[in-house]
Amino acid sequence: MTIATDPTLHDRLAALAERQIAAGESVGAVAADPVNVPMIRHWTAAMGDANPVYTDPAAAEASTHGGIVAPPAMIQVWTMPGVNGRARQGATPVDGVLAMLDENGYTGVVATNCEQTYHRYVRPGERLVPATRLTALAGPKKTALGEGYFVTWNVAWYSGEEQVAEMLFRVLKFRPRTRRDRGGGGEPAAGREPYPLRPAVNRDTAFFWEGAARGELRIQRCTACGELRHPPGPVCPSCRSTDRGYAVASGEGEVYSYVVHHNPPVPGRRTPFVVAVVQLPEGVRIVGNVVDCPPSEVGIGMPLRVTYRQMDDDLILPMWAPREP
Amino acid sequence: MSSLSGRTAVAGIGATEFSKQSGRSELQLAAEAVFAALDDAGLSPSDVDGLVTYTQDVNQEIAVARETGIGDLSFFSRVHYGGGAACGTVLHAAMAVATGAAETVVCYRAFNERSGRRFGQPDARLGGEPSSQGLEMSWHVPYGLMTPAAWVAMFARRYMHAYGATSEDFGRVAVAMRRHAAANPAAWFHKRPITLEEHQASKWIVEPLHLLDCCQESDGAVALVVTSAERARDLRRSPAVIRAAAQGSGAGQMMMTSYYRDDMTGLPEMGVVGRRLWEQAGLGPSDVQTAILYDHFTPFVLTQLEELGFCGRGEARDYVAGGGIEIDGRLPVNPHGGQLGEAYIHGMNGIAEAVRQIRGTSVNQIAGVHNVLVTAGTGVPTSGLILSRD
Known part of the structure; x- marks a missing residue:
């Protein structure tokens, strides 16, 4: 996919x-300056336009204009x-x-x-x-x-x-x-450089990544018994049903646990970065990065809201930013 | 159903030196360790009819058999889940011997984990394949959560939050292991103990884990010879009887990332192993004189003490701070220095130390050892053993 x-x-x-x-x-x-002859002279010189009506007062006086006029094509110049x-x-x-x-x-x-x-x-x-x-x-x-x-x-x-x-x-x-x-x-x-840390996706998990690409945090829901489950899988562990859909999560959560990665370097990432296990009010947990926040300010219980990051031309990842409680 | 308990024994142990650069192939390391273990047992390659290793080992059983002159094999098996396989290889060997599938089985683990493929380095391919494991990893790898230290750190942070444990509590485990290793000539960190201050000053790997919370990376190999207890009594060494052997996986189990269970402060898979071991052996925590606890990262040593019943939930930090895991403590843990101090041979070197403790030949010998508990990789489906004096 x-x-x-x-x-x-x-x-x-x-x-x-x-x-x-x-x-x-x-x-x-x-415009920073009014229309003026020195600017006209530079412009016409650069353009190779020798028409005296733009720069020679006497010739301009004698023309149909009755005085110096600016070249019309200079119009953008005046307000650059x-x-x-x-x-x-x-x-x-x-x-x-x-x-x-x-x-x-x-x-x-x-x-x-x-x-x-x-x-x-x-x-x-x-x-x-x-x-x-x-x-x-x-x-x-x-x-x-x-x-x-x-x-x-x-x-x-x-x-x-x-x-x-x-x-x-x-x-x-x-x-x-x-x-x-x-x-x-x-x-x-x-x-963009392709992001090196790509998820494997199959028919059991595609709905989640398609949701992320649409800005939706999708949690698998068993159509038969209603149980929510993350990470998802093909068979409901409660009722064995394979008839499954998803709920779109509220997008709120809080830090259940977290780490700050320093070493060794991780491809596609700048260190330090924060990864958290996020507890959702819907009752499931999900792992993601905490962004828009210095690592030192992250703590267990911190309220979060989902946000989305385009990692390369193809991949959007749901991530988590601080939220006012 | 007849029990496995007491019917088989570890009759020989062997190892290469533990280094950072072995300078030879992993297959050569495996062969050297197998020869050493057979020599220790007083057996020859032609006596071996079974081989067991880890699924992660790059040396196939048939290749090891060819190099060592082992002829016909009637049993070969691999145990999965990284370091969780360690004691599992002995369980498989014991089952094969107890059922007659084989008479003498060698378990081995050989790798150049420092000079070759280093497990601690991020591998972008982890989440690449839509296999069940690739899909499992895909909930974590895209966020850069992809090293063993990071996976363990996530549990450690929650554990600290739940029980008030601190980085110093983890550090005391590292200090104890390095103290034990300092007296072990086979240890990489022989004569190189550390202080708690050095632990605290070591660089962050993944907060809350410092460098010195992480085991070392090693090149080397260890092999073990398993045969019937009866036959072992006739061999060169006194047998280390396999009193109990078990594997364990918990509900909602994942590889290092079981973050979706109700609780993140325990190791339910080790609980499965512990309950089976105590039951099989007819023993309890007070009956073991020393324990080999898998120590790839310090926090899980605390968790194991709790999960195996040596202390209550959240009490391990006091147990450790009170000197409980020192050589002269209530439960000396890893007298050889563990993987933090001796070497990281994926748990296999710890089984060898347990055998030495049973024989009474360890450099850090604990007095009056009758039973030794051994555990394998933590955070993964795992395994354990209780070895006993005959």
Whole structure:
């Protein structure tokens, strides 16, 4: 059995995108500098654009513009945050969607569309303000680069109340193909390293791991007598029934016992790490890591709540984080 | 049904040196130990018609037979569950002899556990196969819970919580074992005792276990010759009579990770073994003068004292702190230094020490030994013996 991507991801992404699209335009930080001739001169020099209407006051005066104007294609330049300016720029409605994709292995990015519309030329002295809105999320799509989502947004630039230009921008956020996907050979895998500590799974235990992949902590329940059992098995020890289903646990638990592993090193793990036997209110115990907590703060009786960790492209493990009692 | 008690005996013991790098193959180690045990008994390879070892041993019975010149075999058997097999090999041999399936059976265990495959190192393949054991391991290995020290530490933490035991209580076991080993020239830690302070200062392996709570890793081999008590009386050595032999597994048993039972502070499988041993032998805890308790990790020595009835639940730490397991204590435990001090030969070296105590030939001989209790691996399905003077 292959354990797929967190199956709740698509729904969570779609819901987030829907909210962000509905929220509409978000106004960004005002340009650090007004439109100015030195910046235009550098840009046109770099681009090899010798049109004097952008840099020569006399020629511009004589043109239909009656003075210097900025090249329309520079529109993005005026509100770029600069090398260290990202934080000042503030959040946009696009950030959350991109972050969720990154966190779930869609770490690759390629721009696929950039369509700019210029309503008028802008002139030195104008101080522009950008505004961004998310317009579409499409996917997952199989692409040559790997499976991905197309994320589309729109940026409008304002001078005062007047919209002077806008841009449609679309990227493909993709999950880089692993060596295995490509059938061996080729470039080194760009995806996550496969997590080395994989569970063996068979028809008696698959429901548990499928549940973990969906964000559900499933405990085997005998359909005949109702007994809950973990770890699961094919025959109910109470009534011999092989008719079995599962209950979805509340996700709460507490530390029944625990260890802090220091030595020797464990493949795929950074030491020290905590492993606990967790007592569930449903009456069964389960083993898992305690995370989001320094090892020194773990103790028997500590209240926990289940959380899920994506270990690699295929495996999601239920783990345990501290909970307020 | 006739009892096994008293019908068979250990007539010979043999071993290689105990080292960290034997410099020879595991099969050679096995052959050397088998020869030594046969020499000790005054028997030759042609007298042997049965061989028993652990399922984990890499030397097949037929290979050992070929190397040692043992000819026809009418009985061969393997005992499962890691170090839990130790006394089980003797049980299987005794059953074979008592039933006539074989006349003389050699039990052996040989490995390069330090220079070859080290059991304490994580093995990512543990959870790999959808066999019952692979599936069992798969509830633990993905979380990095995959070394013997970690499996035992999980029990130890709960035990500490339930009974107020401390790391020092575990440490006193290690100190006692190293003190015994210090006087044993065959021990790796001969003349190297430790203090409780050194135990406390040793690095964490898996909290709550320090390095010095963990037995050593060893290369070496041990072999034992089992035959009828009657025949043993005619051989070179005085027999160590097999007064009782038993295997045991408890309800809800797992390999090292029986965390899903109601209670995590005992070793029910050792309880099964203990009850059967006392019943078979017609003896009780006060009738044994020394015990060989499996000591791959210190906490389970405490648990065994309780499970076998030497003291009450939760009382072992006081028993140990009061010097109970020292050479001159109420129950000298592992006079040879155990696996913490002498060597880790998967429990087989402890059986050899029990035989020496019965013969009166141990370097740390306990006075007036009539009966010795021996246990095998803890945390796994296990086994035990009571050996007695004839």
